[in-house]
Structure formats: structure tokens, C-alpha cells
Amino acid sequence: MTVSPLRKGHALEIDKVSKAYGHFLAVDDVSLAVEPGEIVAILGPSGSGKTALLGMVGGRIAADGGDIRIGGNSVMGLPPEKIDAATVFQDYALFPHLSVLENVGFGLRVRGVAKAEARKRALEMLAIVGLEALADRNIAQLSGGQRQRVATARALAVHPGILLLDEPLGALDRQIRGRLQEELARLLRRLNVTALLVTHDQEEAFTMADRIAVMQGGKLEQYGPPAELYRWPATEFVATFLGNGTIVEGRRAGGTDDLPLFEVAGAFVVARSRVAVGASARLLVRPEHVEVGPAGSQPAPTWRDARLAGVVNTGGTSRLTLEIAGTTLEALSLGGFDLVPGQTVDCTLAAEAAVVL
Amino acid sequence: MKRNTHLISAPGPWAQSRRDFLKTAALAGVAGIAAGHLGARPAFAKASKIVWGTNADYAQPDMLSPFQKASGIEVATEYFSDPSELVTKLRAGGAGVHVMTDGSYHSDITYGEGVLKPIDTAKMPNWDKMIPAFKTAGGLAFDGKPHGIPYAWGTDSVVYNFDALKTEIDDLGALFDPKYKGQIAMPNGLFESLVATALYLGIEKPFAMSEKELDEVTKVLIKQKPLVRSYWNDIGDLKNLMATGEVTICWGWKMLLDIKQHGIDVRWAHPKQGELAWYDAAFMTKEAEGETEEATMAFMDYLIGDTYGAVLGKSIGYLTTSTSAIAAMDKDLVKTLGLDDYDSFLAKAAWWTSPTQPDLYQKAWDKVLNA
Amino acid sequence: MNETWRSWLSGTPWLLMIGCFFILPLAGLLLMSFSGEGGFPSLDNYRVVLGEGSDRPAVLLRTIGTALSVVLLSIAIAVPAAYYLAKCVLSARVQAAVLALVAVTFLVGPLVRTVAWRGILGRSGLVNTVLQGLGVIDEPIMALLYGRPAVIVAMTYNAFPFMLFTVFLAMKMIDDRYLAAGRDLGAGPATVFWRIVLPLAAPGIWTGAILVFVPTISTVLEPEILGGTSGRLAATEIRDQFFHALNWPMGSTLTIVLIVAGGVAILALALVTAALARLSGRIGIAMRAGSTGAGSAR
């Protein structure tokens, strides 16, 4: 089915936007730019203000300060119907009194598109999401996955400048969610849509988004490509929120500016940072960067004779908990069936794996 | 008139409930047409039209058509079941009723409300052909000027079902006799139970009782209450009670004898303590002016003419006050209605006029009802 | 978004209408009720109505008592029937047919419906005739008609459809999955009714209770036609004061007293029905995590 890309999505600029409910600051001076055709995910725990931010872009919530521009023109104070954006709601909010086709065509009809044209484009959009056969069905008869696709088709049908997705796949069960995430991402890229996705599921953000904005307590913690966030978390929150890892105490022990040395749990580690010699720092160690083997089995281990506190076997991999000179450290190893809790082991940290926060 | 609201006529893709809207629109459409048609009718009515506030059974189509054909005046009706309902409406003004029916039992109260106008009996040829006793009856003339034309009358007394009781009754005391417990019916409206009990106790002026006398009557009625099956509200209610055998003895109106034709042996008692006589009369209201005034008086004259009285007797068994009407009716109907020797009824009956202090009577009757 | 002007827009037509066509007359009534013989602001009327020795408080209580028994009877009829129609009858066709049938009985004028009861409960009415025919009784039961029972049966007949419709709508909106979950967790059909359906249908029940109670306290037909000697209720007395005694001040006083008493009774009725319905869902189940003691159910 050849799909003509919709006209290119608009750019979105969120400029020093904030929103307070009484004295609770839901969104605190957030600035964010989204390029045309780009998919950005806003990731954060519940109550981090991500849904409020999305609501303000969609016009459902009135911002207190700052400016929001879509395709260069400000949408501040405009009612939702005047904003060139369309939302896929968390519980889909499909119209119960209309059929699938009527739901998808609703946006076109109210924007004055003639009935025949609206019907054609609605059917076309249903074909894209693979639900053409259900056009005349009643909403009540659809499955969760089907409803999600109808909600997406309804929003895309109006060719919005910005597509807003409010935890779109939250209500679905595990296996479908994975498949739908990839499918949705592929669809959005193929249609050249600019999309802003709100989710609390890290996997969803990583699978779908070109860039991720992590929010916490109304503030924007960090904004960048997924790999960069994972590799170089700017704050402790981002470090722990994305993936898992342990934060350990360390002290700058010398080394050159390009290869600064840190003393961590009795061993010396290279970590890029401009902390002055002697100053203490907190470092992030990813479990997958720590390789663990029985005592004496590694040529140049970072830490020698550490105690293996716990082993949790999760199918293909197992999570190990190590205790080195009073510091606990997490490690991940493929297999690891031969390791027994309490055993003394050696562990090697991958080069430059530790990150100074 | 047709309310073409935004809601109903808008198209919109309401696939599922579109038929409902068409149905609602159709209903509204009907309303528009019908209202238009009704609204228009008065405008095309004949030159003069009068409105008669009365009971539905006094204004049956076959009773009014002779007058409307002869005089060309249209008589519209406004039905009530109790004259006081119309009086309340007239008091507020704008009721639009030119002639109303009221009875001797209530006309003073209506006059007291200042809603009536005097009439000129000289303009009514049938006035002389009326039964003499009615010309001088109370409650027709006020401040020396005639206001009402009585066109139907009756007497009230004890009525009993001979088949059931098997004895003749000639004493009001029967209504208070425990022997007939659960078979007695007493009137609810127009303070009539108070008046009947006053007659029973031999009180001299049943319509102008003092508070003491009223208390005495109230006590007797409260004592009687357990014996009573029901207080009947109107003649229809009473007819049903007697005809279905719910009660066998009651204080009732003359028209109750009408149920004889259904094979129920009801007999009219002439109690020693006496009976009540009443009439229903037509009164002109203050809303009748100029042309409608003339038309109203012509209509009032028709009510005591020969045709109306005859139809009244034939169809609903009411008694006319017009001798010419009695002459026009067939003989055995006159006999069953007792119109052949109306003097024997009227001789022993006291004219029932409205009580001098209605609120005192109401308070007394309230006590009985609330007991 | 400035929703305020739009919310005022939706309220203004009705508030305007009752402002000039209802509040004015009501205020007129109120003023009239305070105008006794002794000039304008006098409480004579209220003293007469509520003072000791006056039997009107008794009439008022009798009226509200009758109306409450009508509400209870309506609940006894409408709630199980609505539950059966909404939750146990599968085909929407049967549901629609039964509801249409009850609605049709509503179309017949109230007077004809009330007079019909005379033909049913009377001395030689349907009930007595059938019972005598079957030899169950030899003498007709006289107490059936012209007494408080006949009035209550007729009033319930004229009012219970309100309850049936509101409770049916409320129960239809209860998601079947709640019932399935209840049964799944071991509750029998009766328990599901008392513990899940009833509490969730509470709004329908108390709205229905109000819709039944309100017309019943101000109806004149049933007490007058079927009440026999026990016919005197507040509404009939108000009618007598207004029309027969033409004593509008007293009539207004009685009306205001009825409105106030009625209003209080409605509030109480709504609260009680709502609380009872919710309570039936909580007895023996309610728990609070707060108390440290072993699961002390409150």
C-alpha cells in the first residue's frame, strides 16, 4: 500500500513554559524544541508534569507563563480546535455513538472537508492502520489493540502539525505493546509526522523516540538522544531512572586532564571529568560494564577478592550484587550459573565505563 | 409557534438516533399546525361569542346547539367541577368568562367576591313562565337588583335503598343509627353535612349557626364518623356508591333517583325534620360588557325556555324551573322526576343559601375531617 | 478557557423563567402567609397552624407518612423489577416491551386510573368478586376500599414508574464485569445484588425516591376519590382553604409549611436511601488499613 507522506510535520518550540495549580508547581520553566518530522518522548514518573505539558501544547490546559509555538506561530491562549495539533488520548476517548469510520472522519468533517473526500481519506487512514474491514463496526465491539489503532488513525486523519500521544499504549498488555510500539514508530516516520509522546515506560521511549526529555517534579532534567542520556546521564535522577546502575562514592586521585584518575572502593578508574584533584565525586557504574569471574580468573581485574553477596538468575542473564571494601556494586553477566553467593570473585570495569555525575 | 430549535433541525452524522429526531420534529410540526388552526379560530368567530363557566353535564352539545342556531351567538364553555374554582379565577381577573353557573348554596359567597353584575329580567320573556317559588328564592337578588336566573333545581334529603333496608325511612336519625354502620354516605362538599346535621338537631337557622351550635354539630358528626362508609364528593360519586351497593342510605341530591332506571329501588324520604331545596342559576360576570352583555342575557333567557329545560330532564334527569319546559316534556318523564307536583317538594324544603360565615363552617368541617 | 460565560448561558433561561414566573408568586404566597388580621407582619396564621390544639401538624405528619410508605412500596416494587430487567433479562426487546407497557399505563389520565381502583377494591369490585367466586371468602372485604390502604395502593400506582425508570437507567449503567467479578470471588447472586448492584444504583434510587415522594405529597385525587372518611391530607386541606373558604392567607401558610416539611423530608429521604444503599455494600466488608490491630472491620 503506497503511502503518500503527509505534508511535513511542523516544528514545535516550548519556551520557558510553566504551570501552577495553587502553589503546586506542576511544570516549572520548561523549554524544549522539536524538529519537523522528529519524534520526541517526554519520560518521567507519574506526577512529573509531563501530561500537563502535553495538555498545554494541545490547548486543553492554559499555561501560566512562557510561549508555545507550532510551525513558528504562537498557540498561547488558543482553544484546542484552533491549534494545529491532534491527540491520541490515554483511554482513546473514542465516540461511542459513532462507528469506526465516523470516528476517524470526525476531525475532517468538523474542519469542513466534504463528506465524500472525508470518507475517502478516513478509509485510507484505516487502511494504513490495517482496520479497513472494521469501518462500520461499533466501537464497543473492538479489542484494546484495535481501539488504539482507531484512536491513532483518528488523530492522524487531520494531518496535524504536531501529533500528541498521551501514554498511547499504556492500557495494552505486554506482548501487543511491544509490537505496537515498533509499528507506531514506523508509521509516524513513514508519514513524516512531528510527534510528542508522553510515557512513563522507558522501553517505549527508547523504541519510538528520536530524542527523549526526562522530566521530574515539573522540571526538565535532560533532553537528548536515548543513547546519550543512557551513556551520559546529566543528573543522578536520569542515571537511576534510565536503566539500572549503582552510584558509588569516589575521589579524584590524579591522572591527566584527558585521562583523569578516580579512586573508587580501593581501585583506580579512569572517568572523564574536570573535577579537581582530591575532590570527591559520585560515579555511575552500569552493571553490564562490570565483568565478574571467580578469584584469579581475570588477567587484570579492577577489583580483586570481592565478595559475591547475591545472585538473581533472570533467564538468559543473572544480576549479581558485589561488596567491595564496603561499597555495594551491581553487575550483569550472561549465564553466570557457576557463581555461588558468598564466593570471592574478581571484577573488571570496562574502560572509561564509569561516569562522573 | 413551531419551535425550530438548533438542536432539532441540524443534520450531523447521528446515524443511530436520526429517526428519533424526525419523530420529534414531526410532533413539533403537528403542534405548529394545530396551534395555528386553533389560534385562528376565534378570529373568524361570529360577531359575538360568550363563554359559559359551568359543569360539563349542563353544557352538552345537544343542549347548546338550539340556542346557537337560533341566535347566531357562539357559546364557548369553561368546565369546572366546583363553582369556587371559577370564582378564584374570576377574582384574579382576566378569566374571560361572561356567564357562570352557581348554586343557591354558594351564590352569596360569589357575590361577596364582587365578580357578578346585575341583570335586567324585563329583557327575559321566559322569566314570567318560571315556577313562582323560584322568583323569590334567596341568593338570586343582591342589593335589591336581580343577578341570577335559576334554571335547574332539586331538593336534598335522606335517600335509601329499599331492597337492602326493607323498611321505610322518615327520620333523619337513621343516618346516625349504628344499625347501618358501614353503609352510610354523607356529603363532603359545600358544608352540607353540617347543614343536614343542623336540620337533624332541629337548629333553627342551619345556614347561620353560632359557633356553639357548630361545635355541637361537629361533635355529633365526629361520633357518626365510624359509621360512615365515605364522604361523597359529588353526585357522580354518590350514584356510584348507591348503585354498586357500597352504601344503602345517604344524605343525597334529587338526581340520585336517576339510578332507578338501572333497577335499583332507591326511595326518597321526607324526614320529619324537613329537607333542603337548592337551585343552580346562571349569573352574569363583570367581564360581560356591551355586546356580550346582551348576548349573555339572551342566553340566560334561553336556559329557562322550553327547549333547554326539556333536554336537561331527558338526558341527565335534572329538574327545570320553567313551567313551559315541563309542559313540553313527555308525561311519564315528568312523573318519574316528580315534576308533576313540585309544590309537595318545595312546601317542606328550606332554601339552601350559603352560610353567613363560611370560614367558621370550614373550620368546623375541618375538625370533622381531621378527626 | 473562559468557561464561565458559557456555564451562565446554560443556566440563565431556566433561572430567568422561574425568577419572574415562579419566585414572584412564591414570594407573593410567602407575604400572604404573614398577613393575618393584625396587619402585615403577623404570625397569626402560623400560630393557628402550628400552635397547640391545632390538628394540622397531625395532618402534615399523616401526609408525609403516607408519602414515605408510598416511596417504600415503590422501592419494593421497582428496585427488584429494575434489577431483573437490567441485569437478568438478556434480550433488549423484552426490556423495552415491559418498560413501554408501564409507560403506556402512564398515558391514561390520573383520574381514570384512580376511579378504576374503585372498580377493583370496591364491595363488588374485581378482588372481592374473584375471592368470593373462589370461595376464599364469603363476605366481601369492606376494608379494601375507602380507607388509607386504598389511597396508598393508588398513589403507588401513579408514582412507582418514576422509580422504575430512574433505577433501571442507573442499573443499566453498572458494568456487567463488576457482577462477574463479584460472582468470580464467590458471592452468590443475592449477595451480588445487595453488595454490588444496590450500592452502585444508589443515585438512581434516591433520585427515584424524590420523583415518587414529590408528586405524592401534593396530590388531591387519590385521597378524595378513594379515601372515604380518612381522605383528609395536607393537599386536600390546602385546596379547601384556597377555594372553598377563599382564605388565601391560611392556604398560603399551609402551603409554605408543607413545602418546608416536604423539603426537609426529601433531604432526609435522599440521604437515608443513599446511605442505606451504600451501607448495604459495606457491612461486613468495610476495612481500614489505618488501624494497626488485626483486620478490625469497622
Place this chain on the structure above:
Amino acid sequence: MRREFHWFPAAVTGAMLVYSLLPIVTFTLFSFNPSPFYAFPLTGFTTDWYVKLLADGRIGDSLVASVTIAASVMVAATVIGTMFAFFVVRAAVPFKRVLAGLGFLPLVVPVLVLAAGLQVTFVEIGLPLGFGTVILGHVIYATPFVTLMVMAPLYRYNPALDAAARDLGAGPFTTLRLVTLPILWPGIRSGALLAFLLSFNEWAIAFFTGRGVNSLPMLVYSLQRNGLPPTVLAYAALSTAVVAIAALAVLPLVTRLLRGSK
């Protein structure tokens, strides 16, 4: 979901149906009984009363008057009542509780008193009594009932639906017209039907605020003074039959709607 047979609610529903139909059957039997008094045993069979009913033009006229008034009241009361329901449920304005309470006050006032009061007000304001004032009076009587019927579904309405419509480009009134009202329509329609029935059967307000208007209840109420003639029973039986047949005809629609709005 499997639905077993609950014998108690089924028995109550059966009893309710008998209770509902008993008066209808009774007065229909009486309408074929020669005797104008309502008692058993019936003394024969006749259709005279039906003949007399059709001959008596008054019932026809007052039927037209009653239907006209009831239809107009239905339309007005439904529109105003629905708007007030939105006010009660959704408006966020000061003193809303008080105003909402005020809106339902007409429910509490006995109809007779409301009627007398309305007439005095209309005359004082100088409104000529007639068709218009009866309709106005009935709208004041019926609207609170409509509001109550619409409020129930409005409380349950999912606001996200309105947000979705606005988000897709529908203005506030378009959203109302295309999404909110159609979904609330079952409640609104039952409110409209109730308004029609209330107005059609109402006597007091029609009597007091009307002039030259003889609505059906007025005629019946006045006729019953001399004993409710069986012609009225004949009318009642006839109208019930007509409506029952119409209801059966419209049943498939009602069924689909009931299923639809599950």
C-alpha cells in the same frame, strides 16, 4: 456473561406487570359494560359508549388542545431543562448550589398552589391568559423533571470525549451538537416523553392559566362530577390501545437504542 434466572426479582417483575395492567383491564371491561356504574359482575356487552364517544365532539376538541399544548411544552421544557442540567452538573460559578436548589423548587410546591400563583402573576404582568400561558405554566411545572432525567447520564459522561472532539477541531457548540447531545440523547428523550405526559395529564395549571381552553383533563375532571361516564373509560381504553400498538411498532427502534447505549 451467563445470566441465570433469579426467581425473586422475576416474580416481582411479574407482579409489577399484573399491578400495572389491573386498572387498565378493569376500566376496559367497564367500557363495554352497559351499566354506567363500575361494579362486578358485568351485566352484558355493548359498544354504545364507544359510539357515544365518537359522537361527542368535545373529547375530540379537547384532545387536540391537549396534544398541542403537550407537544409545545415537550419541546420547550426539553431544551430549557437540558440546558439547566448542564448548568447544575458542569457550571463552576459562585452560589451554584443555591441556584440549583432554586431551580428544583417548583417540584416541591403543590400543583394547585402553583396554578393559582401562576394565574395571579400572569394577570399582574399583563400576559393575556390563553394557550401561551398554559404552555408557559406547564413548562414551569415540567422542566425540573426533564433536568432530573438528563442529569443522571450527564454525571456519568466521560469529559475526555468532549476534549477529543475539541482537539480534532470542533468548536464548543459543534462538540455539543455532534458529540455531547447525541450521547445524552436517551436521557433527553425520556425527559421529553415525561414532559409530554406531565403536560398532557395536568389539570390545575391548564384550568387556571387558560382561557377558552378546554384541555382533556379539564373535561374529564368536570364530567366526573356527575359520575365518570363510561364514554371517558372508552376514550381511555381506546387511547391505551392506540399507544400500545404504536409502542409495539416503535419497539424495534427502542430495542436497538437500548442495545446501542449499553
